[in-house]
Amino acid sequence: MSNSFRYDVVVVGGGPAGLSAAMTCARHGLSVILLERGRFAGAKNLFGGVVYTESVLSLAPDLFSEKRLPFERPVTEEGWWLLSEDGVVKITHTEKGLYEKPPRAYTAFRARFDPWLAQKAEEAGVLVIPKVKVLDLICANGKVSGVLVDRPRDWESSELAEVRAPVTIISEGVNRLLTQKAGLIPRDFTPEEVALSVKEVIQLPKGEVEKRFGLSEDEGLAVELLGEATLGFPGSGFLYTNTTSVSLGVGLFLSDFAEKGLKPYELLENLKKHPVMARLLSGGETLEYGAHLIPEWGLEGLPRLCGEGVMVVGDAAGLVNPLFREGTNLAIYSGIMAGKAAVFAHEKGDFGHETLKLYEEAFRESYIYRDLKYFRRLKKFLRENRSLFADYPEIINRVLHLYLSAQGRAKEEVFQEIFGLFRKRRGLTGLLRDFVKTFRFFKGW
Amino acid sequence: MKPLPKVNIDDRIFTLKYYVDEEYVHLKIKNPKICKSCLEKPCLSFCPAGVYRLDRQGEITVGYQACVECGSCRVACPYLNIEWDYPRGGYGVAYKFG
Numbered sequence: 224m225s226n227s228f229r230y231d232v233v234v235v236g237g238g239p240a241g242l243s244a245a246m247t248c249a250r251h252g253l254s255v256i257l258l259e260r261g262r263f264a265g266a267k268n269l270f271g272g273v274v275y276t277e278s279v280l281s282l283a284p285d286l287f288s289e290k291r292l293p294f295e296r297p298v299t300e301e302g303w304w305l306l307s308e309d310g311v312v313k314i315t316h317t318e319k320g321l322y323e324k325p326p327r328a329y330t331a332f333r334a335r336f337d338p339w340l341a342q343k344a345e346e347a348g349v350l351v352i353p354k355v356k357v358l359d360l361i362c363a364n365g366k367v368s369g370v371l372v373d374r375p376r377d378w379e380s381s382e383l384a385e386v387r388a389p390v391t392i393i394s395e396g397v398n399r400l401l402t403q404k405a406g407l408i409p410r411d412f413t414p415e416e417v418a419l420s421v422k423e424v425i426q427l428p429k430g431e432v433e434k435r436f437g438l439s440e441d442e443g444l445a446v447e448l449l450g451e452a453t454l455g456f457p458g459s460g461f462l463y464t465n466t467t468s469v470s471l472g473v474g475l476f477l478s479d480f481a482e483k484g485l486k487p488y489e490l491l492e493n494l495k496k497h498p499v500m501a502r503l504l505s506g507g508e509t510l511e512y513g514a515h516l517i518p519e520w521g522l523e524g525l526p527r528l529c530g531e532g533v534m535v536v537g538d539a540a541g542l543v544n545p546l547f548r549e550g551t552n553l554a555i556y557s558g559i560m561a562g563k564a565a566v567f568a569h570e571k572g573d574f575g576h577e578t579l580k581l582y583e584e585a586f587r588e589s590y591i592y593r594d595l596k597y598f599r600r601l602k603k604f605l606r607e608n609r610s611l612f613a614d615y616p617e618i619i620n621r622v623l624h625l626y627l628s629a630q631g632r633a634k635e636e637v638f639q640e641i642f643g644l645f646r647k648r649r650g651l652t653g654l655l656r657d658f659v660k661t662f663r664f665f666k667g668w
Numbered sequence: 669m670k671p672l673p674k675v676n677i678d679d680r681i682f683t684l685k686y687y688v689d690e691e692y693v694h695l696k697i698k699n700p701k702i703c704k705s706c707l708e709k710p711c712l713s714f715c716p717a718g719v720y721r722l723d724r725q726g727e728i729t730v731g732y733q734a735c736v737e738c739g740s741c742r743v744a745c746p747y748l749n750i751e752w753d754y755p756r757g758g759y760g761v762a763y764k765f766g
Contacts, residue, residue: 260754260755260758261760261762262687262758262762263762265763265766266761266762266763266766267737267760267761267762267763269766270766332765332766333763333765333766334762334763334764334765335765335766337766353757353758354757354758355757355758356754356755356756356757372757373756373757397739398739398742411742412743413743414740414743414744417743419714419716419738419740421716423680424765454669454670477714477740477743477744478744480710480713480714480740480744481710481713481714481744481746482710483669484708484710484713485672485713485714486672486675486677486713486714487714487716488675488677488680488716488718489672489673489674489675490672492672492673492675493672493673496673509680509683510683510764511683511684511763511764511765511766512680512681512683512684513684513736513761513763513765513766514716514717514736514738514740515738516738516739516740
């Protein structure tokens with residue numbers, strides 16, 4: 224053997240995007256190696272906690288024949304909690320459809336879901352190699368032909384091993400170092416283009432998840448927390464119920480943490496100490512803390528998805544929709560699309576951009592791209608309309624308080640006070656402007 | 669802005685599992701002089717693992733062992749003064765839940 228290992232496809236990173244791509248290739252008979260720098264696929268991965276079933280089924284159609292599903296609870300109630308400094312207005316939705324099988328979404332842990340997906344990939348024939356870091360791409364004449372890893376090529380040598388393949392799929396996650404090396408993006412991202420999210424998994428006493436959140440054993444709650452959760456900064460918190468614990472987290476643009484001198488874990492502590500949250504979490508024990516960046520560069524930061532012998536999928540491409548907590552599913556879809564392009568390239572025997580662009584074309588046809596375009600102004604909209612986070616949750620809490628405690632008062636006065644509240648916090652023109660801007664944004668104008 | 673409750677980050681880090689690479693320091697300050705002249709030192713706050721701290725002499729120390737490899741300091745250091753890399757394969761944080 225020469226000084227390198229050869230496969231049909233090499234995949235960098237064992238998250239949902241890479242595993243989906245690898246699985247798709249292997250199922251079409253290609254020899255696939257997946258390199259993961261963690262101790263197992265998922266060891267480095269963290270997310271809020273909701274997986275959409277449809278995307279998982281597209282990889283594992285026999286999901287429900289599993290003895291043990293890789294999830295925590297089906298999501299049967301979801302929505303938003305608008306937090307004021309000491310109160311909450313809960314807007315949540317549930318319906319019969321959310322109880323039908325299969326459930327539309329589940330709460331989950333990445334360090335359990337990803338290894339399960341990796342096992343599926345292995346069953347499909349993928350060679351999953353953990354504890355290996357990819358140092359660089361092997362490039363010649365603008366063409367990628369594999370990767371250089373941080374392991375010696377054999378026992379006797381100290382020379383680093385090369386893993387060669389005509390197709391390299393980059394699923395390296397948000398820190399898109401290799402994507403940049405491949406020349407698929409012109410520059411690194413800025414702190415304005417990513418959110419920093421921190422989360423704690425908090426174990427509650429036995430039976431308390433059900434009791435405190437009004438759930439039975441096979442029901443789950445998933446809510447986004449707005450307002451005081453982020454101190455009125457653009458961003459959100461989240462609360463997802465797991466089997467015996469809750470995932471509680473909060474995220475802001477990284478630039479806001481940096482500029483305001485905020486400590487992410489103190490922002491989360493502030494949320495935990497909120498009177499409403501404190502009651503729900505009392506007696507809880509933090510099992511794990513963690514942090515992750517969320518790529519929110521959107522359409523303007525979208526890399527070229529394929530080059531000569533190389534494609535990029537998942538977070539590395541920035542495929543998330545923070546408004547709809549989509550990310551894991553988009554990673555899976557992009558992985559499948561890239562995997563199909565790799566299969567096509569092997570059938571054709573050509574691995575150039577002209578062939579691999581099948582992936583880019585499929586992507587542009589998909590709703591992922593349509594959504595990126597539709598919400599291309601998201602960051603600007605959030606930044607320019609801080610009152611949506613800073614004022615409205617507080618106002619809505621005050622309004623409900625006034626209305627619901629109006630006994631013993633002339634209601635004319637109560638309503639005057641309510642209207643006065645809007646006038647004072649936003650003014651009539653402010654209200655109108657907020658409405659028009661929000662309307663325009665959701666119309667995609 | 670109201671003051672946030674104080675948290676000892678070590679209590680949070682304590683919940684995490686690490687395989688510390690004693691032989692490879694994956695985060696380094698490129699030029700310590702720049703840190704000395706940096707007024708805001710935002711790394712002291714935005715780093716979610718409290719990797720960057722001040723020592724008694726007022727100099728920034730890098731506790732790379734606690735790093736959760738999120739990449740914040742890579743881009744949010746105002747002077748891009750961090751030489752950032754992942755730990756070697758198999759080392760660093762290993763989430764139990766994630």
